[in-house]
Amino acid sequence: MNEPIELLIQSEEGKNFLLAPTVGIFTCALEPGQLLVPGQSAGSLTTLGVARTVVVPAGCSGRIASERFERVYQPVGFGTRIYELEPISEGQSFETELASEAESSNLVLCSSHAGRFWHRPSPADDAFANEGDVVEDGSVIGLIEVMKTFTHVHYRATGGLPPRAKLLRFLAGDGAEIKNNAALIEVEPA
Amino acid sequence: MFHRLLIANRGEVATRIARACRDLGVEPVCVASTADLGAPWLEEMEEVVCVGEGPAGESYLRSDRVLQAALQTGCTALHPGWGFLAEDPRFAALCLQHGVTFVGPSPAVISRMGLKSPAKEAVRGVGLPVIPGSVGTLDDVDEAVRVASEIEYPIILKADAGGGGRGMRRCENEAELREAFPTAMAEALSAFGTGRLYLEKFLSGGRHIEVQILCDGFGNGIHLYERDCSVQRNHQKLIEESPSPVLSTDEREELGAQAVAAALKLGYVGAGTIEFLRSAEGELFFMEMNTRLQVEHPVSELVTGVDIVCEQLKIAANQTLSFTQADIELKGHAIECRINAEDPSKNFQPSPGTLEIFELARGEGPGNIRIDSHLRVGDTIPPYYDSLIAKVICHAETRERAVETAINSLQASRLDGVKSTIPLHLAVLLSREFLANDYDTSSIPGWNPDSPAPESAS
Numbered sequence: 001m002n003e004p005i006e007l008l009i010q011s012e013e014g015k016n017f018l019l020a021p022t023v024g025i026f027t028c029a030l031e032p033g034q035l036l037v038p039g040q041s042a043g044s045l046t047t048l049g050v051a052r053t054v055v056v057p058a059g060c061s062g063r064i065a066s067e068r069f070e071r072v073y074q075p076v077g078f079g080t081r082i083y084e085l086e087p088i089s090e091g092q093s094f095e096t097e098l099a100s101e102a103e104s105s106n107l108v109l110c111s112s113h114a115g116r117f118w119h120r121p122s123p124a125d126d127a128f129a130n131e132g133d134v135v136e137d138g139s140v141i142g143l144i145e146v147m148k149t150f151t152h153v154h155y156r157a158t159g160g161l162p163p164r165a166k167l168l169r170f171l172a173g174d175g176a177e178i179k180n181n182a183a184l185i186e187v188e189p190a
Numbered sequence: 191m192f193h194r195l196l197i198a199n200r201g202e203v204a205t206r207i208a209r210a211c212r213d214l215g216v217e218p219v220c221v222a223s224t225a226d227l228g229a230p231w232l233e234e235m236e237e238v239v240c241v242g243e244g245p246a247g248e249s250y251l252r253s254d255r256v257l258q259a260a261l262q263t264g265c266t267a268l269h270p271g272w273g274f275l276a277e278d279p280r281f282a283a284l285c286l287q288h289g290v291t292f293v294g295p296s297p298a299v300i301s302r303m304g305l306k307s308p309a310k311e312a313v314r315g316v317g318l319p320v321i322p323g324s325v326g327t328l329d330d331v332d333e334a335v336r337v338a339s340e341i342e343y344p345i346i347l348k349a350d351a352g353g354g355g356r357g358m359r360r361c362e363n364e365a366e367l368r369e370a371f372p373t374a375m376a377e378a379l380s381a382f383g384t385g386r387l388y389l390e391k392f393l394s395g396g397r398h399i400e401v402q403i404l405c406d407g408f409g410n411g412i413h414l415y416e417r418d419c420s421v422q423r424n425h426q427k428l429i430e431e432s433p434s435p436v437l438s439t440d441e442r443e444e445l446g447a448q449a450v451a452a453a454l455k456l457g458y459v460g461a462g463t464i465e466f467l468r469s470a471e472g473e474l475f476f477m478e479m480n481t482r483l484q485v486e487h488p489v490s491e492l493v494t495g496v497d498i499v500c501e502q503l504k505i506a507a508n509q510t511l512s513f514t515q516a517d518i519e520l521k522g523h524a525i526e527c528r529i530n531a532e533d534p535s536k537n538f539q540p541s542p543g544t545l546e547i548f549e550l551a552r553g554e555g556p557g558n559i560r561i562d563s564h565l566r567v568g569d570t571i572p573p574y575y576d577s578l579i580a581k582v583i584c585h586a587e588t589r590e591r592a593v594e595t596a597i598n599s600l601q602a603s604r605l606d607g608v609k610s611t612i613p614l615h616l617a618v619l620l621s622r623e624f625l626a627n628d629y630d631t632s633s634i635p636g637w638n639p640d641s642p643a644p645e646s647a648s
Contacts, residue, residue: 023241047254048261048288075262
């Protein structure tokens with residue numbers, strides 16, 4: 001696997017842009033309207049036949065406001081604008097699309113990206129949810145911290161998970177380092 | 191012929207290559223750093239690909255980005271110009287590997303001529319005279335002492351992979367040589383990654399004479415006679431002319447024929463230059479070979495009528511040379527002045543800035559004037575690259591008329607916003623030593639750095 005490469009950030013007149021960090025053919029562009037957070041994969045750039053994943057750099061997040069390139073395989077130069085980002089206001093949570101995965105026969109909610117998983121909004125507060133609580137589609141169950149940016153983790157009734165569920169146990173501890181698609185909680189229908 | 195060609199360079203040479211491309215119906219595409227985006231020469235291009243930030247190491251020297259730029263813009267050939275990646279055999283090999291024609295000789299030839307002692311051995315093997323010295327590199331200090339006593343002191347120790355004076359030591363006797371050997375080796379090792387040294391007889395002064403050659407891929411080769419580049423400052427050429435005023439017709443014919451024979455034996459393909467040192471006694475010694483286009487190529491073009499860049503492209507496109515040596519006729523005399531953004535009164539300190547007035551006179555006579563430049567009034571010279579602003583190249587029937595043309599042109603030229611080397615050129619061209627050929631590479635004729643010539647061009 002080739003090393004991922006970070007996009008460059010450019011701010012101009014209050015707008016943020018993500019730029020190509022090298023010369024190559026860009027593909028696997030994300031769709032307009034999608035949210036980008038630091039560390040997220042946002043396409044692939046091929047230089048001299050070597051494909052590398054491009055990732056969103058630290059300190060930059062937002063919703064994609066630009067159209068995709070006309071071409072699926074778009075030649076770009078150093079500094080070509082790939083995405084224009086619309087800022088998301090502070091504190092606003094965004095839909096973390098949670099993939100689900102059946103671990104043995106249990107119902108499990110998984111993380112949508114890697115980071116550090118927190119059960120509580122801040123160390124002094126109570127947990128968003130406790131074992132035994134009933135969660136519904138849209139309930140916040142924790143935070144994922146990626147490069148000092150926190151995003152809410154919502155319970156989502158997708159991938160076979162019921163609309164209402166009882167939280168049986170946390171599979172990732174408070175403050176645990178988690179990988180992409182890591183199991184966070186185990187639930188049963190409520 | 192190619193449909194599209196990538197120019198892996200910037201500035202004056204990018205303009206020059208683009209012109210040759212247009213003459214042959216090839217679409218030029220050019221790379222650029224962020225510092226050069228919006229530069230005037232890019233307007234002549236079909237397409238421009240930005241390859242990185244201003245410093246050359248992050249843009250023009252990034253071989254992966256430059257080659258990828260060629261691939262994704264549909265270029266089937268790449269011209270490296272001079273400097274940057276022009277003499278990097280790995281880059282030439284990478285182009286080959288990705289199916290892009292590198293306009294130049296094969297990677298093997300570039301790498302052989304890039305190291306000093308193999309280059310010297312190669313040309314010794316094909317019969318060119320070389321400066322007396324060690325055969326190949328030296329094993330140890332005892333071998334150095336033995337070789338030095340054979341060729342007699344003074345000698346100079348040089349790094350095999352060297353350049354820029356590092357790892358070089360001049361020695362007058364055995365004691366000095368024994369003392370200098372280990373330090374030169376350590377210096378070479380830290381600067382170039384190899385401590386291999388060779389030595390040769392130290393020759394001071396002399397004239398720098400170089401032969402322009404053109405070889406196609408079918409074993410045909412010709413020369414475009416020689417250039418004399420003896421007006422130098424710290425190995426930087428300032429004024430070049432063709433033909434050399436110190437060679438007789440017989441010497442000229444013989445030197446050219448020798449150079450072509452050597453290049454063909456080396457398997458050389460493309461345009462190249464073989465540089466010689468001519469000692470005060472009239473002996474000629476091989477110095478090095480440049481496997482690329484050179485800055486001073488226009489003087490050879492003006493005296494022979496051959497467009498060297500067009501010929502380079504034709505050779506790269508696998509065409510045979512369309513003329514023979516007998517078709518090449520030396521006509522008149524040409525002289526080139528390199529106008530740099532440097533302040534001659536302040537030890538040639540670079541003078542980046544904006545060209546507020548930029549009027550180079552073309553019609554002052556008596557000869558013809560060609561001005562090769564990539565800049566216009568109002569343009570800014572960035573601090574990252576070399577300081578060349580323009581080349582003023584004059585052609586007339588005789589050397590005297592060519593010099594007169596150059597003087598008239600420079601005196602009528604106006605340039606402001608940056609300091610330029612025009613006062614230096616005028617001092618040289620007006621000097622008795624220059625006209626009488628009474629100078630060598632060790633000093634600049636007519637120029638006294640302590641009392642610069644009066645500002646003739648304001």
